[in-house]
Each structure stands twice: as structure tokens, then as C-alpha cells.
Amino acid sequence: MLTLYSINRVGHESGLVRDVPxxxxxxxxxxxxxxxxRANSTLYGRFPSDLAAGLYQKLAExxxxxxxxxxxxxxxxVRSFMAAYYPGVAA
Incomplete structure (x- = not known):
């Protein structure tokens, strides 16, 4: 995933990534x-409620x-693309 992000942000001409399809x-x-x-709300779904306000404040800050x-x-x-190379991603 990070390779795709790097290509997206700096381009493949930068030489930062190589040997990718x-x-x-x-x-x-x-x-x-x-x-x-950005923040994925699903990942924070089980975040302790007593700490959530502080987290949300920092994210906004x-x-x-x-x-x-x-x-x-x-x-x-991206997940679908990655699953072709790493089947566990789609699980």
C-alpha cells in the first residue's frame, strides 16, 4: 500500500520505487x-470511550x-488490487 501512496505522491520517475507492476x-x-x-473511523470503533474525547480533540487539532x-x-x-498479490488482504 505504501508503494502505491509513494507513486501517487512523488511519481514513479523519482526512483523511490522500482520493480512494481x-x-x-x-x-x-x-x-x-x-x-x-485521514482517520479511519472503523479502526477507532473500539477505542476506550474514556479516552475518545482526547483523541478526537487531537485529531481535530x-x-x-x-x-x-x-x-x-x-x-x-487498493485493497482489491493488493489481494491479487496478497490473498490474505481480502480476508
């Missing part, structure tokens, strides 16, 4: 990949917002 470059160019910069519908769509596309 052409499909990865294509996908990274098509997606916004902003979900890397640092300008970190929750996933949008577009983020979820991008995330699912």
Missing part, C-alpha cells in the same frame, strides 16, 4: 489516496479528518 502505477495515478492522511466516501472507495480499490 504497470498496473500499480496506473492505479496510483487514478486514485486520490487521501485516505492515508492536527487537522486530521475522518474518511469520506471517496476515501472508502479508494481504500477498497
Amino acid at each position: 504497470d498496473e500499480a502505477h496506473k492505479l496510483a495515478g487514478e486514485l486520490g489516496m487521501q485516505f492515508f492522511d 492536527y487537522g486530521i479528518t475522518w474518511y469520506t466516501e471517496s476515501d472508502w472507495l479508494d481504500y477498497r480499490k
Whole structure:
């Protein structure tokens, strides 16, 4: 996943990543990949309630917002792509 994000942010010409399939470059160019910069509400679903207010405050303080519908769509596309190489991702 980080490879796709790197391609998306700095481009494949940077030399930062190599030996990745052409499909990865294509996908990274098509997606916004902003979900890397946002908070996934599912991951915080079991966060201790007595600490949640502080967490939410810090997220807001640092300008970190929750996933949008577009983020979820991008995330699912990345997950589906990755599952072709790592079947456990789709589980």
C-alpha cells in the first residue's frame, strides 16, 4: 500500500520505487489516496470511550479528518488490487 501512496505522491520517475507492476502505477495515478492522511473511523470503533474525547480533540487539532466516501472507495480499490498479490488482504 505504501508503494502505491509513494507513486501517487512523488511519481514513479523519482526512483523511490522500482520493480512494481504497470498496473500499480496506473492505479496510483487514478486514485486520490487521501485516505492515508485521514482517520479511519472503523479502526477507532473500539477505542476506550474514556479516552475518545482526547483523541478526537487531537485529531481535530492536527487537522486530521475522518474518511469520506471517496476515501472508502479508494481504500477498497487498493485493497482489491493488493489481494491479487496478497490473498490474505481480502480476508
